[in-house]
Amino acid sequence: MRTARYIIIGAVLLAGVVARGAEAAQSADAGDVAKPAAPSIAIKAWRDSARYFANEAHHEFERVLKQPGGDTREVRLGAALSLLSVQPVLPDNLARARATLHELATGDDEFALAAKYFEARMAQAFREEPDFDAAAAGYRALIREHGTNYWGQLALMKLAVLTLYVLPADNAAARLAAVEAMLPQAEPVNARDLHLMLADATLYYERPETDALAHLVAAGKLSEHLPLSETIRADMYVQIGDLSARLGQLAQANAYAAKLAKEFPRDWRNWSLRQVIDAVAAGKKPAVP
Structure with missing residues (x-):
């Protein structure tokens, strides 16, 4: 199995397990991790996880x-998750992690929800x-019982990605419709990302470009008040501007070209996007993207 499968993202562990596992959280000093109001006795292990020091993290969890x-549900969860990344990856370690997660999942606290999520992740990516x-069944159960x-x-x-590209479906339209039905359940930042995913999938499956553009525009509107990396934001502006121009929606194309020029004046795509818009405005066929 590829090593990359077994990397647990430290940010997810910290934000999802430590900070959210406590009833209240407070910020640590600058550069430090977020700590529960009652500091975790395994904070060093969580820090090691966040820095991708998997073996060190596991040894620290075991010590605690x-x-x-020290034998708390939080620490047992951390020890189980660290086993997924310990090198070398061994079947026995994965079996131990799976058993611990299954045991923790029977509870009703935040650590139980985390365990249920990682049980599904193991089914998807750790076999x-x-x-x-x-994996899909596990995700659906979490969404049904704890959707917010x-x-x-x-x-x-995770279920959206599986639905778009992996799980059985009659056709591409059915895949897209199933994920569109998830939008009302998503918080704003996730709804934004679902729209971006749907736009990519619409183009991938060669469905109508107007549908892809609608999802991109929806994502753009949601992004006005949500954090988004500069790379993704610039890409989104270019996609909306380019598709809008090619579909004859020049006002919208110009609006997003202006956004790109204002926020990313040194992006070389300012020139190429302007070429597309000007070509369409002149009644010419723009170059193939």
């Missing part, structure tokens, strides 16, 4: 587990032969 009062049906929770929202995004 043996301390008086020689991925069990996509089991952090882990339910994370499950929604």
